[in-house]
Amino acid sequence: MTESENTLSEDQLIEQEFQALLYDYSQTAHRQKVEIITKAFQFAKQAHKGIRRRSGEPYIMHPLAVARIVVKEIGLGSTSICAALLHDVVEDTDYTVEDIEKLFTPKIASIVDGLTKISGGVFGTQASVQAENFRKLLLTMSEDIRVILIKIADRLHNMRTLEFQPVEKQYKIAGETQYIYAPLAHRLGLFPIKTELENLSFKYEHPDTYAEIEKKLSATEANQRESFNRFVAPIKERLDDMGYEYKFEARIKSPYSIWKKMQEKHVPFEDIFDLLAVRIIFRPNTTMSEKDQCWMIYSALTGIYKPHPERIRDWISTPKANGYEALHVTVMGKDGQWVEVQIRTERMHEIAEKGLAAHWKYKMGYADESELDKWLKSIKELLQNPESNAMEFLDTFKLNLFASEIFVFTPAGEIKTIPQGATALDFAYLLHTELGEHCIGAKVNHNLVPLSHVLQGGDQVEILSSHNQHPQHEWMDYVITAKAKSRLKAYFKKEERKAIQEGKRIFVEVVEGMQMKDQIEGQLQRALNYYQLKMPSQLFLQLSKGLIDPADLEKAIRPKQKSTWLRYLSNIPFISSDSNRQNSAAKTDLPQKEQKRKSKHIVLSEDNMGKEYVLADCCHPIPGDEVLGYKNDDGMVIIHKRNCPEAGILKSSHGNRLFSAEWDMHRLNTFVATIEIKGIDKVGVIIKLLNIVSDDFKINIHDLHVTAQDGIFNGILQILVYDTQELQDLCTAIRKIKEINSVLRID
Numbered sequence: 001m002t003e004s005e006n007t008l009s010e011d012q013l014i015e016q017e018f019q020a021l022l023y024d025y026s027q028t029a030h031r032q033k034v035e036i037i038t039k040a041f042q043f044a045k046q047a048h049k050g051i052r053r054r055s056g057e058p059y060i061m062h063p064l065a066v067a068r069i070v071v072k073e074i075g076l077g078s079t080s081i082c083a084a085l086l087h088d089v090v091e092d093t094d095y096t097v098e099d100i101e102k103l104f105t106p107k108i109a110s111i112v113d114g115l116t117k118i119s120g121g122v123f124g125t126q127a128s129v130q131a132e133n134f135r136k137l138l139l140t141m142s143e144d145i146r147v148i149l150i151k152i153a154d155r156l157h158n159m160r161t162l163e164f165q166p167v168e169k170q171y172k173i174a175g176e177t178q179y180i181y182a183p184l185a186h187r188l189g190l191f192p193i194k195t196e197l198e199n200l201s202f203k204y205e206h207p208d209t210y211a212e213i214e215k216k217l218s219a220t221e222a223n224q225r226e227s228f229n230r231f232v233a234p235i236k237e238r239l240d241d242m243g244y245e246y247k248f249e250a251r252i253k254s255p256y257s258i259w260k261k262m263q264e265k266h267v268p269f270e271d272i273f274d275l276l277a278v279r280i281i282f283r284p285n286t287t288m289s290e291k292d293q294c295w296m297i298y299s300a301l302t303g304i305y306k307p308h309p310e311r312i313r314d315w316i317s318t319p320k321a322n323g324y325e326a327l328h329v330t331v332m333g334k335d336g337q338w339v340e341v342q343i344r345t346e347r348m349h350e351i352a353e354k355g356l357a358a359h360w361k362y363k364m365g366y367a368d369e370s371e372l373d374k375w376l377k378s379i380k381e382l383l384q385n386p387e388s389n390a391m392e393f394l395d396t397f398k399l400n401l402f403a404s405e406i407f408v409f410t411p412a413g414e415i416k417t418i419p420q421g422a423t424a425l426d427f428a429y430l431l432h433t434e435l436g437e438h439c440i441g442a443k444v445n446h447n448l449v450p451l452s453h454v455l456q457g458g459d460q461v462e463i464l465s466s467h468n469q470h471p472q473h474e475w476m477d478y479v480i481t482a483k484a485k486s487r488l489k490a491y492f493k494k495e496e497r498k499a500i501q502e503g504k505r506i507f508v509e510v511v512e513g514m515q516m517k518d519q520i521e522g523q524l525q526r527a528l529n530y531y532q533l534k535m536p537s538q539l540f541l542q543l544s545k546g547l548i549d550p551a552d553l554e555k556a557i558r559p560k561q562k563s564t565w566l567r568y569l570s571n572i573p574f575i576s577s578d579s580n581r582q583n584s585a586a587k588t589d590l591p592q593k594e595q596k597r598k599s600k601h602i603v604l605s606e607d608n609m610g611k612e613y614v615l616a617d618c619c620h621p622i623p624g625d626e627v628l629g630y631k632n633d634d635g636m637v638i639i640h641k642r643n644c645p646e647a648g649i650l651k652s653s654h655g656n657r658l659f660s661a662e663w664d665m666h667r668l669n670t671f672v673a674t675i676e677i678k679g680i681d682k683v684g685v686i687i688k689l690l691n692i693v694s695d696d697f698k699i700n701i702h703d704l705h706v707t708a709q710d711g712i713f714n715g716i717l718q719i720l721v722y723d724t725q726e727l728q729d730l731c732t733a734i735r736k737i738k739e740i741n742s743v744l745r746i747d
């Protein structure tokens, strides 16, 4: 074959594909704007001239294929077809968006611009880049939904031709498709595309499993066909009698959907493949509502086959959020198998297949906002309320994307869609942000429930609110919807900004009071060093919350004032409400060895005089405690408190090894003592406590661990004291703090 013949046949191939596109277009109800489509095709062909895809095809074959998907499988019109033809021109050639705007229309140019912006993979090398790209994707989507529809068409064609990519790229593209494009297609109601995307991803991610399932599927095909024909024959008769035009479809199961069911239900292939699924698509007559006619067919069907009492889904009375409508029923076939039957009108079918685009086509004349419109609106709202952290945004959005939905009712009987697992608080936010922020609880089916109550499908929900109520941090644990989460975060951020401003005001006031105003920057740095904080905002926040006392701040920024306890300050989980930490009051390793043999503090009874001894680990006796000595197997003497439970056991088991011991009271060494402090979790309590220990008593703190729950804080304080007298005095002083309820030595 000569060079020119080869080029000629390629041109023919391209022309053939373009004619096929025009044919697909001519089969639609769109106004026939062949001229601009031809112009877009010619322009793209010339722009990509000489470039080939990995498959060896001329590049233009790709935009042509994408345009065909856009018109044939999604049902979009000339603007989208042009944008699809031009979608890689700005990305891959020297032409700009401005060129396209000049040659075509501003709308086409802006869609191409959107497609160019999201041309990189959603998955960057870093998670944050990935999230950022994803956000860009959503932004362009909310500007014009056609951008994302064309992007999905682009991805579909790339998946169909994925075999030409190197293996590692296959993994990346397949993973990304599975992760975001398939769910998006699902959310937009593009079921066949979603199914194909998932299936192709599966094929490249698990090639062996895919091949195995595919083999088994084709082996059972003939059988399936036969039982399908047997099943539909009597239904056909009835539909003919009723005078309907109709068609039947056997729902094709993809290897992916079978594999997913096998995973989910832990069953072998054989248990899944023979589940027959049948679809009835009919043209309704105009004398009756579509819904009534679906139920008439239901009635005819269940006159032939017995229905499963619990498997009826009426997606006509309450369509799915992506616009899906149909009547689903499961009946018992003649051979004793359950068969799922979907009853749809032609309109419902088109919506089910082409999702959004078909939805728009049929929407004319409907005043009502569709669920899909509402969903798109909620995405726009989310985007207008941006989080500082892109990853968080991604998480909240994905929640929204994958959640399956339930229906609940307002007291007025209005139906609302809400993700499964949503709580009363989510519902309050769904109705109105204001209502969410003041929500105190709800009445579900007339029973009072807390904010965190998880709603069930069919619940009637009345939100109770009060003007005195405001969002609490633990509310984050009560909500699952993107809207509630992002609104709560926005609220807390706003509150924090206010608190920081207030703290800053206090700080400036303190510095001004000290007549050191001119050195404010230096003072700030000194304060940060002192409290071991990194950011001024942290300091301001603690000041405004009362965690740092202004009087103490004054000491902190005055040079040469040092106090050891402050080192602990930055480590204290002040207002922690983390219940997991409740019992983790960790006792760090004590410097026991240092304490043990420094000098003699214990006077042992005559025959043990002068022997080596250690202080027991279980009860940590300190001077002033009543003690006794115990001689262990190695002849070592261990000093226990007399009331130590361990000593109690020894008393009954090894009474002969016990002997009396006394403290030689002097104030040379300190000993570790542990006290447990309980009180009301109010800001400033810890500061007061630490002031008493460190400033008033000059006692060194060995460790401090504070947990808080339900407004009660629990502090485990390890201190180094000389004797019981000092410890008692300290405890007495701590008890005087108003918010402290109990102080107890715990070993």
Ligand code: MN
Binding pocket: 062, 087, 088, 154
């Ligand atoms: Mn492309």
